Amino acid sequence: MTFHPLRPHTASPVRQPSLLLAALTILFVASTALHAQDWFKTETSTGVANIRIAVADFKATLADPQTTPLKRTFDTTLYNDLATAGIFDIVSKSLLPQLTPGAPAEINLTQWSNAPASAAMVAFGAFSVQNNRAVVSGFLFDAKNTQYPQVLAKQYNEDATEDSARQIAHRFADEIIFRLGGGIPGIAETKIYYVKIVGNGDKEIWEMDYDGANQHPVTHLGTVSISPRVSPDNTRLAFSSLGRDGFQIRMYSLVLSRMVAFPSVGGTNLSPAWSPDGRNLAFSSSRSGDPEIWIGDANGGGSHRVTSFRGPDVSPVFNPKTGAQLAWISGRSGLPQLYMMDTDGSAVSRLTDTGYATSPSWSPNGQFITFAWDRKYGPGAPGGQDIYVIEVAAGSSGAHRWIQITHDSGRCDFPSWSPDGRHIVYANSADGKAAHTRIWTMLADGTQRRPLTSPGADMPNWSWK
Structure with missing residues (x-):
């Protein structure tokens, strides 16, 4: 786990009111969770309304015995990728036309644009297995544009395996999301790194696809390894591991598939x-x-101290937009609170002033920080540890707007932002017990929550791209 000074006892979670900064003032006023979500959706939107899209099962064009099961994997993955993207209104498959188009000449756009489908966009294509190769032709059509309907056409040719079928679907989904989602790359090909309890209490670093598939171990160190953080180029994984010298920073090469030297x-x-x-x-x-808080180079050299104050300073995270600020947790004033500063230690700003805050993660656009917060922590106080988002846009001063995005679900911790800024992954334990902790994902406004792992998984970190 990330080092939490004065770790609180598990408290019974209760729903806490969201607060909204009133227009033309810097004072917090009480507001409903619905209004807070409306503000947050407005602030984080790309300016593109949800697009109603129909996702057809692809047409099987050859009778190879591998075609049916691999096409099923492809169809399911593509549908789920687009359904969870956060920018589409997916047409129910029960409303789709019965005929399955496999090529542009086979699609009747009127059937797709009219009721009951009423689709604005249609994703369709053909899938076959030829000589142990999965061959896929994917198309995206504008159902309302009968003159020039084609928006996207892609061809794929990969080994005929279950994983390849999934990866082809991920790539095609990301192409669609990029084209229709305001030019922001999709996350279907991203990875999540996390801590998995194995054996007799050991903790290893594991990896999975963004949707929870393909879960597998990265490290096999036979000790307690925590806090995985993948490099921006996805080539290295830094984490902390318990050894004879206590907890030390370790480094794993994802290119070489082995540990590499780190002092x-x-x-x-x-x-x-x-x-x-x-x-x-x-x-x-x-x-x-x-x-x-210290900063050193990526090889472990040139380390210098950034903070110098009585009380634990832990859990730093860079502003990914500028690289010029750090958010971190400090116990200098008593219970741990969320702070922000420049990377040289100047311009320190306290962002929370009550409760018990942990585990910050900065949004890709640098405008928001998500973190875990037991806002009413204290002897006899009702409360629970939930995920919050606070606005820290460059140039903002005074009070900061924030929103609570999990409610009544037990202890939530270790949020990590997706590279598209639309999703957050986090750890949740309904009863507060570490062995029961699962990794969940949700849209950044707290909607569409779903589990990714079984119990015993913790501390997720989303890859940068």
Whole structure:
């Protein structure tokens, strides 16, 4: 786990009211969760309304015995990718025309644009297996444009395997999302790294696809490894691992599929975080006595201390937009609170002033920070640890708008933003027990929540791309 000073006891979660900054003031006023979500959706939208899209099952064009099962995997993956993208209104398959088009000449757009489908866009194509190769032709048509309907046409030719069928669907989905989603790349090909409890209490670093598929171990160290953070170019994985020198930062090469050298130093070293250019790591280290925020280069050299204050400083994360600011958790004022500063330690700003805050993650556009917060933490106080989002747009001052995006679901922690800014992955335990913790994903406004793992998974980190 990320080092949490004064870790709270599990409290019974209760629904807490969201607050909304009133227009023309800097004062928080009470508001409903619905109004808060409306504000947040407005602030985070790409300016593109949800598009009604029909996703046809692809047409099987050859009778190879592998075609049917692999096409089923492809069809299911493509549909789910587009359904979870957060920018589409998916037409129910029960409303689709009965005929399955496999090529542009086979589609009757009127059948798709008229009721009951009433689609604005149609994704369709052909799938076959030839000589142990999966051959896919994918098309995206504008159902309302009868003169020039074709928006996208892609061809794929890969090994005929279950994984290849999934990956082809991911790539085609990302092409559609990029084209229709305001030029923001999709996340169907991204990965999530996380901590998995294995054996007799050991914790290893695991990897899975963004949708929870293809879960497999990365490390096999036989100890406690925590806080995985993947580099911006997806070539290296930094994490903290328990060894004879205590917790130290370790480095795994995803290109070489093995551990690579990284220096050990004194004290406890936790929660590494990559700068957006991949040249530096920020982390928490107690080498000078008190846990402080340090920054060094990506090879472990040139480390220098950024904070110097009594009380633990932990869980740093760079602003991925600028690389010039850090958000982190500090216990300098008592219970841990969320702070922000420039990377040289100047311009310190406290973002929370009550409760118990942990585990910040910065949105890709640099405008928001998501974090875990037990806002009413204290002896006898009702409360629960939930995921929140706070606005920290460059140039903002005074009070910061925030919204609570999980409610009544137990202890939530370790949120991590997706590279498209539309989703958040996090850890949740309904009863607060670590062994029961699962990884969940949701849209960034807290809707469309769904689990990705079985119990025993924790501390997720979404890849940069």
